[in-house]
Amino acid sequence: MKYETKAIHSGLSDDHTIHGVNVPIHVSSTFIQKGLDEFGEYVYSRGSNPTRKNVETIVADLEGATYGFATATGMAAISLVFGLFKSGDKVLVNSNVYGGTYRYVSDILPTHGIEYEMVSDLNKLDLNTIDKDVKGIFVETPSNPLLDVTDLRRLAEFTKKNDILLIVDNTFLTSYFQKPLDLGVDIVVYSATKYYGGHSDLLAGLVVLNDDALNERLKFLHNTYGGVLNPFDSFLLARGIKTLPLRLEKHQENTEKLIEFIDKADIAEAIYYPGLKGNEGYEIQRNQATGSGAVFSIRLKKEYDIKKFINSLEIFALAVSLGGVESLLCHPATMTHESYPKELLDKLGIADNLIRFAIGIEDAQDLIDDLKQALDKAKGR
Ligand SMILES: Cc1ncc(COP(=O)(O)O)c(C=O)c1O
Structure with a gap:
């Protein structure tokens, strides 16, 4: 089955009593067992719940993976996976990951005796110089907010030989545009709050993988930490996924049109988007993914007043997050990446004139017109 068909038809099959086309929202916290020596598949909803199981099955299927876990938020998925490490381990993380991931790594891991190191360009890192204590590499590609692309095949070849867990925030x-497990990655995590949910109306996280032993440990941690996805949001997430391929095509088509406009209008000192020819990550992106998505950043030229520009937009909303049907923009230095120390922001180039766009599925010309009128108001300071 192709991706578009799976997005609609994967998941648990009908229970042969009601014959609904959708799996219902099972709100039971507990499930009746037949007898002392006869436990059913579902016992207690923290461990497993049919509505959650449905979405976990769909997501694993779309990824071509064996196992999937749905968590309460993307951060719950990330912390679940970091729960695999123990005191004395070290993890490498690419710099300019999501600010919440940085907060987790820099604040929580050390309290568990786990060392971390932020690496500015994993593509340039001489892998043979990596410390023996390194037990995990966590990569966000494309990264946030500078859209750096990491060569996953190169990393996976190394981590497989050296018993290091390779984890990717995708x-x-x-999985519509990139399937890290097929490139040799061990575990994929998601903020499903974004494109999988797709409508900015839920928070959710996902973890997908193939390895049996890792799955057993994650199953234990999922149930023990308890940050599971509730039945209502599991339903909403499965509903959102049905239109994921359609939405992503439109998100990306709009993005390409907006970038073309921005490029031609010459309003940016730099455009960060791996789908744009000439961008550093362009070739790697083409080799490991089938698309570049709908998030990009620009450094607005200094002749535009950034405050006036942002405040004059009528369709674009100033908000963190991405992946919903509506177009958003944010100011990473003070919003998504406020947890980064000022020196790190400067070092990475997360400058005051950097704006991150998350393009929605509105009419592309309306979005361009909105940018035009806001630029006119912000010009000539
Ligand atoms: C790339 C990335 N990973 C993880 C997260 C965290 O997800 P959540 O907000 O669902 O906890 C976000 C949130 O913005 C994100 O952008």
């Missing part, structure tokens, strides 16, 4: 692309 939130910006989803």
